[in-house]
Amino acid sequence: MRTVPTQTAAKLGAAAELFAENGVDQTKIEDIAAATGIPKATLYYYFTGKEEILAFLFRDVLDRVADEVDIAVQSDRPGAVRLAEVIRAQLRVMAEQPAVCRALVGELGRAGRIPEIAAMIHAAYYQPVQDLLAEGVADGSLRQVPDPGSVAMALFGAVTISALSYLVTDQPLDEERIGGAVITTLLDGLRPR
Amino acid sequence: MRTVPTQTAAKLGAAAELFAENGVDQTKIEDIAAATGIPKATLYYYFTGKEEILAFLFRDVLDRVADEVDIAVQSDRPGAVRLAEVIRAQLRVMAEQPAVCRALVGELGRAGRIPEIAAMIHAAYYQPVQDLLAEGVADGSLRQVPDPGSVAMALFGAVTISALSYLVTDQPLDEERIGGAVITTLLDGLRPR
DNA sequence: TAAGTGTCTAGACTCTGAGTCTGTACCCGT
DNA sequence: ACGGGTACAGACTCAGAGTCTAGACACTTA
Numbered sequence: 001m002r003t004v005p006t007q008t009a010a011k012l013g014a015a016a017e018l019f020a021e022n023g024v025d026q027t028k029i030e031d032i033a034a035a036t037g038i039p040k041a042t043l044y045y046y047f048t049g050k051e052e053i054l055a056f057l058f059r060d061v062l063d064r065v066a067d068e069v070d071i072a073v074q075s076d077r078p079g080a081v082r083l084a085e086v087i088r089a090q091l092r093v094m095a096e097q098p099a100v101c102r103a104l105v106g107e108l109g110r111a112g113r114i115p116e117i118a119a120m121i122h123a124a125y126y127q128p129v130q131d132l133l134a135e136g137v138a139d140g141s142l143r144q145v146p147d148p149g150s151v152a153m154a155l156f157g158a159v160t161i162s163a164l165s166y167l168v169t170d171q172p173l174d175e176e177r178i179g180g181a182v183i184t185t186l187l188d189g190l191r192p193r
Numbered sequence: 194m195r196t197v198p199t200q201t202a203a204k205l206g207a208a209a210e211l212f213a214e215n216g217v218d219q220t221k222i223e224d225i226a227a228a229t230g231i232p233k234a235t236l237y238y239y240f241t242g243k244e245e246i247l248a249f250l251f252r253d254v255l256d257r258v259a260d261e262v263d264i265a266v267q268s269d270r271p272g273a274v275r276l277a278e279v280i281r282a283q284l285r286v287m288a289e290q291p292a293v294c295r296a297l298v299g300e301l302g303r304a305g306r307i308p309e310i311a312a313m314i315h316a317a318y319y320q321p322v323q324d325l326l327a328e329g330v331a332d333g334s335l336r337q338v339p340d341p342g343s344v345a346m347a348l349f350g351a352v353t354i355s356a357l358s359y360l361v362t363d364q365p366l367d368e369e370r371i372g373g374a375v376i377t378t379l380l381d382g383l384r385p386r
Numbered sequence: 387t388a389a390g391t392g393t394c395t396a397g398a399c400t401c402t403g404a405g406t407c408t409g410t411a412c413c414c415g416t
Numbered sequence: 417a418c419g420g421g422t423a424c425a426g427a428c429t430c431a432g433a434g435t436c437t438a439g440a441c442a443c444t445t446a
Contacts, residue, residue, distance in 0.1 A: 002393095023217070023218070023300075024216070024218050025216075025217055025218025028431090028432065028433085029432080029434080030432075030433095039394080039395055039396075040395090040396095040434095041394075041395050041396065042393095042394060042395065044433095044434070044435080045393080045394065049434075050433090080383070105298075105301060106299055106300065106301070107216075107299065108298060108299070108354070108361075118358075118362075133383075136383070140385070141384070141385075142383050143383060143384065145374070145377070145378065145383065146374070147370060150370060150374030150375070151378050151383070153351075153354060153355040153358055154352075154354070154371075154374060154375050154378060156354060157350040157351045157352070157353055157354025157355055157357075158346075158347035158348070158351040158354075159347070159350070160350055160354060161301070161346060161349060161350025161351075161353060161354065162343060162346040162347050162350055164350075165346055168301075168311070177340060177343060178343055178347075180339070180340070181338070181339070181340045181343030181344055181347060182343070182347050184338070184339075185338065185379065185382075186378065186379075186382065186383055187382050187383050187384045188382040188384060189379065189380050189381040189382025189383075189384075190273070190276070190326075190329070190335050190336060190344070190379055190380050190382075191273060191334070191335065191336065191381060192333070192334075192336040221402090221403060222403080222405080223404095232423080232424050233405095233424090233425090234423080234425065234426085235422095235423060235424060237404095237405070237406080238423065238424080241405090242404075242405075388445105388446085389444105389445090390443100390444085390445080390446095391443080391444080392441105392442090393440100393442080393443095394441080394442100395438105395439090395440080395441100396437100396438090396439085396440095397436100397437090397438095398435100398436085398437090399434105399436075399437095400433100400434085400436095401432105401433090401435100402431105402432095402433080402434100403430100403431095403432095403433100404429100404430090404432105405428105405430090406428075406429075406430100407426105407427085407428075408427085409424105409427105410423100410425085411422105411423085411424085411425100412422080412423080413420105413421090413422075413423100414419105414420090414421090414422100415418105415419095415420095416419090
């Protein structure tokens with residue numbers, strides 16, 4: 001894959017829309033060409049095919065998630081507060097890039113296909129969240145859990161699937177509502193205190 | 194779509210494996226024919242195409258989820274206990290049908306594609322869980338939450354994505370571990386009591 | 387300015403695979 | 417033994433993925 005010029009990269013957002021809406025297989029290269037304004041020959045000049053275009057888009061959002069999560073993690077507030085920030089950060093990115101995120105979730109089940117996705121999610125999300133859980137225990141704002149890895153995954157899933165159900169129905173992603181529900185449920189639990 | 198004989202239906206599990214592993218688009222009808230032993234002409238005899246084979250498989254697992262969830266919900270134990278049962282029920286089905294579940298998650302992002310999926314998940318899962326949350330409040334085992342719908346979605350997401358990350362790496366699905374992490378996190382919360 | 391080099395695109399081509407169609411063998415009730 | 421539904425084989429069409437060639441433009445470097 002050659003280095004994709006910024007201007008070309010910018011146009012590819014329209015391709016994400018197609019992927020999300022119709023699925024990868026239903027999306028013709030010519031459709032992508034039409035939607036983005038990038039000629040078919042040029043697409044093949046930069047990418048080996050649809051798959052690679054998809055991977056390119058994914059790398060883009062996952063970088064963004066990593067950045068946002070990183071900012072949330074870096075602050076010096078208590079662990080519990082930063083955890084809430086991380087959740088909001090993820091929701092923000094999903095709200096900004098709805099189409100790519102829909103397509104991304106669609107590919108989550110295919111480890112063999114784009115293997116680096118799993119690694120990227122781990123580095124961008126699971127690892128920082130696990131660290132945060134430990135720090136929260138240290139500063140007293142969170143309690144010790146037996147399996148922080150599973151909690152990080154569960155958290156990611158809760159936010160992702162909730163957000164997704166808004167995205168697929170083309171409702172505007174209500175960050176407050178989802179974020180609020182996930183955060184209070186997660187922090188305070190469902191059992192009466 | 195004609196009525197699919199039980200024996201034919203049983204063979205389709207192999208197709209789910211292909212879908213999950215390579216994605217729907219990469220899976221050729223002839224591959225399905227080869228993997229299942231069902232001749233291509235016969236596949237077209239029963240189904241209009243790949244999509245319909247996929248939908249058939251989905252309906253199958255979702256029915257199973259609905260059944261299992263229903264059993265969990267019907268007992269007369271406290272809401273909190275039944276909620277934990279529902280989580281284990283979902284994990285059980287995913288452990289039994291790993292390939293279909295992977296493929297299913299892969300299609301979650303495509304509402305337009307198989308629109309009844311969303312409806313089926315709602316009926317099989319969200320609705321019963323929401324009812325359960327209300328009953329738990331009534332019997333005192335759960336606290337009132339502002340948005341039970343969002344909680345139900347978040348719960349589904351937490352379990353689904355956690356389980357998925359085991360499935361894609363071909364690790365045996367550790368029901369105890371995931372179930373335990375999700376249930377205690379969810380019921381007791383992450384904040385120290 | 388001319389020649390050389392890399393970027394980008396048009397358009398025609400090949401070839402894979404989805405889905406169709408025809409025919410046929412088999413079973414089952416009458 | 418005959419008519420009708422079930423199950424399948426094999427050949428066909430056609431859309432669309434990906435390839436190839438050649439040429440247009442921009443940019444160095446001589």
